[in-house]
Amino acid sequence: MDRRPQFKDPALAKALLTKIGMLAKDLPEVRIMEVCGTHTMEIGRLGLRQRLPDNIRLLSGPGCPVCVTPGEVIDSAVSYAQMPNHVLATFGDMIRVPGSGQSLEQVKANGAAIAIVASPLQLIKMAEERPETTIVFAAVGFETTIPAVARTIEIAAEKKLPNLKMLVAHRLLPPALSALCGDADTHISGFLLPGHVSAIIGEEVYRTIDELNVPGAITGFEALDILGGILSVLEMLINQTALIINMYPRVVRPEGNPHARALIHKFFTPIDAAWRGIGIIPQSGLALRDEFKAFDAPVLTQGSSTLPKGCSCGKVLKGLITPSGCSLFGSACTPQTPIGPCMVSSEGSCAAYYRYERINR
Amino acid sequence: MNDEPVRLLHGSGQGLQLLLNQVVLPSLHIHEKDGPLEDAALLTGLTGTLAFTTDSFVVNPLRFNGGDIGKLAACGTINDLAMMGAKPHALSVSLIIEEGLLFSDLKSFLNSLRQECETAGAAIVCGDTKVVDAGKGDGLYINTSGIGRVSTPYNLSAAHARPGDCVIVSGPIGQHGIAILAARQQLGFSSTVVSDCAALDKLALTLLEAVPETRVLRDATRGGCAAVLNEIADASNVTITLDQAAIPVQPGVAAACDYLGLDPLQVANEGRFVAVVPEASAGKALGALKRHPLGKDSALIGQVELRERFGLLIQTEIGGKRIVEMPSGLLLPRIC
Incomplete structure (x- = not known):
């Protein structure tokens, strides 16, 4: 209907x-x-x-999962994509996000193996069809996405797929609200x-x-x-x-979806985690539980999470300024020449302002 | 030999002779009595202004709901001619075939191509056939070029929109792009959306005969209406404001776009055009379009205004105004 x-x-x-x-x-x-x-x-x-x-x-808060993903996760995804016998799988959102060096899109043009997926469940077939290749998924997203990733791990565990790994960068909303x-x-x-x-x-x-x-x-x-x-x-x-x-009872039940939460809990445990531009928020990230560490693709680089000079992503994500209040907005930072992920993610607040709202000056 | 694949040996010598004589030429209805194949076609009897255009087709997959690469390759070039007020006269057809494509599939694509040309009255007068190694193509690529006759000198250009003019779209938008995405079966949804892929030569002439003062005619292919309307706004140095509520979108396209986070205005069409006409002619234009089956759902979707900062704006369903951007990046690659 x-x-x-x-x-x-x-x-x-x-x-x-x-x-x-x-x-x-x-x-x-x-x-x-x-x-x-x-x-x-x-x-x-x-x-x-x-x-x-x-x-x-x-005000637009930190609601875009790609936007709050620290630079070292992007850099690790880029590194995995360039490793021999590896494929980096990702949602399309991540592809143009700038890391400290190149974006996934840039290394893809140079031959890095990158697959864009619409659902993590597609990874199962990929891993089965290419047993000699390690499939690394950039597991980014909030509570909405995490159950599908957990279910993917559950299936991979049942099928004993050794070549499917998760670069876990999930974030949880309630600690961020707090x-x-x-x-x-x-x-x-x-x-x-x-x-x-x-x-x-x-x-x-x-x-x-x-x-x-x-x-x-x-x-x-x-x-x-x-x-x-x-x-x-x-x-x-x-x-x-x-x-x-x-105000959304046609979709949201008071108790939410206990089955999905149980699935998350089965595979992941909360950890303190960095949000790009905001810093560490206690218990706001997830790590794979010890018994599922075989599916872990760890973050490879540390310390690349400082923001590029002039980038006000943190202030934008906290609602302290609107995107047009950033000195780089629309001049140095555009969807064609992004400096921060908020400008290229399809859900980024800078992308939304640039795409729709430059009319409101 | 229908279930046999094209092989590399079909790219030259005796193999090529076989491929041409048993598949390509018969499918295109080119017969021995038409004479030997020469190095170039001689076109006679063409006088006055001619339109000439070319386009390559790399659609993936080769078949989709409402068409295939053959139909697309004919319609794409016919439509480009029609958008300049030209009647299609002759087409060239160049095939780049990947080793492994079945003869039966090639036949069916060429049949679709020929049928569209026949309907439009365009002869297929020259062509080329190459075969590339497996893995080096994607089944089939087709290039078509076309020549058309411009019997009435309509003054059409993307630069001719004037403040006060009306913007018309010839039918519901976004069907081709969504049909292709559904046909790829990668997106976890199935859909009954049928591609709008169609030859627009007759519909365009219907409009131009009724409203010869039509200022702009563009088919809204890659990048959808957003791309062509932005181009028109920039070329004419005007701002076009669309009315969201007036834009025809089928429920299946609207639902798929919601699900995928796409704007129907940015989704490709292969059988829709946008026309800019003087305000006084808008009623006449819509009347003429609606009498033709391909134009029965045509609609007036916007107005041309003096240039503001941005070329293309839309009045939303809650009365707000926003920018409609030229699509950027790889929204939907390999759509045509």
Whole structure:
């Protein structure tokens, strides 16, 4: 069934925008952060910022998994791709991301073996068909992606595939929310919480984050979902409540997806992890459990995570500045000449601004 | 010999004779009575302005829902001629065959190619056949060049859009790109989307006869409507603003684009054009297009305005305005 029209209905969107405008009159500056790259892109695609009152500001948080991946992971992926008898498999998003040296796209042109996959489950067939080749997967992504990677490892373990390895750079959302809220500089009034991640982790986990004391609306990805999420945050601000409200119940169950979480837990254990431009966030990354270390492709290089000169990715990811506030944006750093991953990842906030929003100067 | 593969020996000498006489020439309906194959075709009786174009086709896979590489190779060149107001007259067909391609497949691709040329009234007058080693090609590459006659001198150019003009698309967008992705079967989804691959010569002439003052006609192939409309905006030094709600997109294309994170405006078409016409002629243009089966879902999708900072903008479903970029990078490689 095609459900699109009812969530894109222009008349309903207009009614929601009117209501948002009325509520905004009773509020000071409101800073609402989305922490999902899909929200970032859809907000840009809709041209939503121009349609909101001036005192309602939407900030893009660290919601793009590629953008928060430290440079040493990119560099390791590039190194694996260049090793004899190795294939580096990745989602398409990673391919143009600059490391400290070359990007995967650049080394691919020089003959490095790189396969773009749409699902990690494709790795099983690749590993079976090419037993002499080590398939290394750049395992990047939040809770949405991790279950599919865990399932892939489960199948590889059952099939005893020795040539499938994971370069694990997964990140977890709740510790990042905790760090953002604990940062005195961010001044976030409320969150649009990510629909897809929430489908896995559920509602309740947000209520256990002590630092999260602002309104949060779990939000879907169509125009009306996003407007509804914003409206819900504004209503809570006016009522001076700070609840977590599920505005996406057609996908997100209160308990999330326990089966997917069990799968993650079976193979991975939380570790402190670096986020590009932000730094170490406690217990925000994952490592393979000891009994599955055979599937591990370790990070090969250390210490390449310093940002290029002038790159303000960290400030952008924390919502301290908008992408156009970075001195490199649109001049030195463009999708053709990216300096940071936020400019080339399909979910990066700089990419979204460059692609859709340079009109709003 | 249908189930046999083309081999390297079919690239020269007696092998080539066999390939030409038993497969290529019969499939293209070129007969012995047409005379011996010479080094070049002599075209007679052509006077006035001629249009000349060339295109190479490397689509992967060779067959997709709604067409194959042969149909694509004919339509692509026919359409390029038609977009300049030319009636297709003659085509060349060059084949680069990878060792291993089945004779039966080659026959069927060439049959599709010939049928499109016949329908468009274009003769296949010259060609070339090469065979390359297994692994050095991808089944089959085809190059076609075409010559067309311009009987009425329409004043068409990407640089002719003027503020106030209307932008029309000849049908629902994005079907070819999605049909190709579905045919690759790598993306974990199946789809009933049929490629829009079609020869547009008759539809284009229908429009031009009804609205000879048409300013711009471009087929929206690689890069989709976003690419051609950006090109038109830049060449004409204008800004084009589209209306999201007016753009025809089939539900299957819309759903696939949602799933894959693609913008239908950036997805390739092989049987759709965009036309820019003066505002006063828009109704007449749509009326003419809608009377033709290939244009029945044509729609007015935007307006030409004075140049702003960006060439192509869109009014979204919530009333916001955003940029529509020229697609960059390898969005969908090997689409045509």
